[in-house]
Amino acid sequence: MTTQAIGYIDSGIGGITVAREALRQLPHEVVYYVGDTARMPYGPRPTEEVLAYTWEMVDFLVKKDIKMLVIACNTATAAALPDLRAKLDIPVIGVIAPGVRGALRATKNKRIGVIATAGTVKSQAYAKALEHKDGAVVVSQLACPEFVQIVENNQSDSAAATAVISDKLAYFADKDIDTLVLGCTHFPLLDQTIAKVMGENVALVNSGAVAIENVSAMLDELNISNPASIDRSKDEYYTTGDAAAFHTLASRWLNDDNLNVQHLAMTTTGLKLEN
Amino acid sequence: MTTQAIGYIDSGIGGITVAREALRQLPHEVVYYVGDTARMPYGPRPTEEVLAYTWEMVDFLVKKDIKMLVIACNTATAAALPDLRAKLDIPVIGVIAPGVRGALRATKNKRIGVIATAGTVKSQAYAKALEHKDGAVVVSQLACPEFVQIVENNQSDSAAATAVISDKLAYFADKDIDTLVLGCTHFPLLDQTIAKVMGENVALVNSGAVAIENVSAMLDELNISNPASIDRSKDEYYTTGDAAAFHTLASRWLNDDNLNVQHLAMTTTGLKLEN
Structure with missing residues (x-):
């Protein structure tokens, strides 16, 4: 379980500041990030809608076998944390x-x-x-x-x-x-x-910085830290919006031009990679 | 379970800085503290001895029905944390x-x-x-x-x-x-x-300050925070050494002259209150 990625979800690109803290404080851990840029901002949406969109991101990441989930968005944390904790069998950390x-x-x-x-x-x-x-x-x-x-x-x-x-x-x-x-x-x-x-x-x-300290504590408690350093090319970024625009902002904030950013299509059966 | 105390153990009086952070960051939580002042410092002692002394403090606190244990001492954390975690059914936090x-x-x-x-x-x-x-x-x-x-x-x-x-x-x-x-x-x-x-x-x-943040996170995760404010007269401090000397230093560091400090006798069946 130790080499699996940690998943991060956000309504868009703000959660990149949380991923940035993860890269800094936990450089041995692989980052999978999903930003629902196409449907941001979540703030004005009804709670039920935020919950449904959040689950779409979570379902995509759970299929990719993440070992922990970070809700890198305050609105989604308020709307979805208890439900995600109750239904997932991996640890879930909010902000x-x-x-x-x-x-x-x-x-x-x-x-x-x-x-x-x-x-x-x-x-x-x-x-x-x-x-x-x-x-x-x-x-x-x-x-x-x-x-x-x-x-x-x-x-x-x-x-x-x-x-x-x-x-x-x-x-x-x-x-x-x-x-x-x-x-x-x-x-x-x-x-x-x-x-x-x-x-x-x-x-x-x-x-977000404190949340990553919390992630670090959870890795310690469950003894699932990845003990070896990794190549950052293992990280994966996904957006429901425009991949190029996401790449521009995320690259700047993470100070890394080689980010692997892919577009996710919103389908009736959930978020899907476009081929 | 929410109104039970959190237990703190230390080789002596240094752990009072951790209790001080608990009083500051978690003012709704009752503090039970045991300092093994009579046998300090732990640093030069063999690991087996530190482990045995630590268990004596823990046994005393577990009988008092604490909901969580903080090892407020680096030496005892290094010597005893894995053993305490494996054998206790309450969360254990080291420093x-x-x-x-x-x-x-x-x-x-x-x-x-x-x-x-x-x-x-x-x-x-x-x-x-x-x-x-x-x-x-x-x-x-x-x-x-x-x-x-x-x-x-x-x-x-x-x-x-x-x-x-x-x-x-x-x-x-x-x-x-x-x-x-x-x-x-x-x-x-x-x-x-x-x-x-x-x-x-x-x-x-x-x-110690970060450890208390960790305690706070654990209270959140297990949903066992005490929701109401408490009277500090519920706190209890114990020392295997001289109670008056302990009172002098601890009162100064906690800025509280009304600490309830009691002496514990070291007996062949563990630490006991003297009557």
Whole structure:
């Protein structure tokens, strides 16, 4: 079981920041990634629809014999984690609980900010989980869908992006937070700008990075780590959208021009490789 | 099962830094702590002896119906973790694997330093586990038993302590590390001095803090978190050594004068409360 891949699923390309952490923290582990780019964003969709789309990605990966599944998307984690855990016989890791744990590890004053998509903020998933673990925390949440657009449009480094981020995060000026959870997997791609705006006294929590630490712990507990280093050509990336566009963004974020990206067709019997 | 305590064991008082992280990150969880102060340090003892002493502490806590066990001591983790995991039907968390994961999450240049007791350095536990997960890491280890003495003698803030720490850590001057694992549970009590000596470009990894994040993950996975806040008077601290001396140090480190500390007698049938 040790040499099998770990599967990653996301509504699109944001989960690549989680895969990036996997490549960094767990370089011996093979990455299979599916991004449902054609049907993104998941945020505004009904939960039942998100659940159904998520299962399509999962079914594709399970047939490829993955040893563990990472839901590299906050919306899909909120909608599908319990169902996937109940029905799959491999470990399933989401990104919300790790973000919560990372925030509780980082905070000293127990005042925690969360930035996420509108859907994730509305679900109260972070606020509920934080308060479940510590009744004394004060959580301030802010929906920042604009940040997703900045990333998707490949404008992370623009002056306009900095202005938008600075304007939005002014919301936290009077909240006295010492910790800010990046509650959307797109946001680590803006972490330098966010860090500059928030100042050095606010710790940023990358939920995906903590999730990969969680994956690492699970590999330890089950004793299924791949002990030897691997060739990155074993990794496989799939998208329901345009493979070339996915390749452009993912290559940039992973700093690797040789990614193997393939298109998946959406059929009535699930996601299928096109031949 | 949710309201039961989590048990912590250590060769003495260093594990209090792990309990401190538990109080901070998991304030809803009851702490039962046993420190085998009378027989510390464990570092120079044969593995079989460390294993036997560790089991005495575990047997005492298991009778008190704990829901999870944390081995808050690097030496005991190296000696006893596999045996405890195999024989107990509650989850068991050590401090070495979390330290390894925390280091791999923190490092960018893959050059990692580890400071620990002589026993832990000699066991190569950190180096082996780091290299198992990432064949590209370069690990520099240094035994710092003097640091344990500084803490035990309550001299953490002295100028002499700073001089000793500065002298010892000069070892890393030409190692180009960007991450330093505090591989002994005493060392977080010296973290400010160590941080100042190492400089802002070296991230310190508190193994105990990551271990508590691991405990938090396990509570999530098994759905056994205590959902309500608790009165800290439920916590219980035990020592095989002098209860008053233990109380003095632990109270200071936990910033709580009302700790309930009791002495345990070492008998031929295990550790027993004295009446």
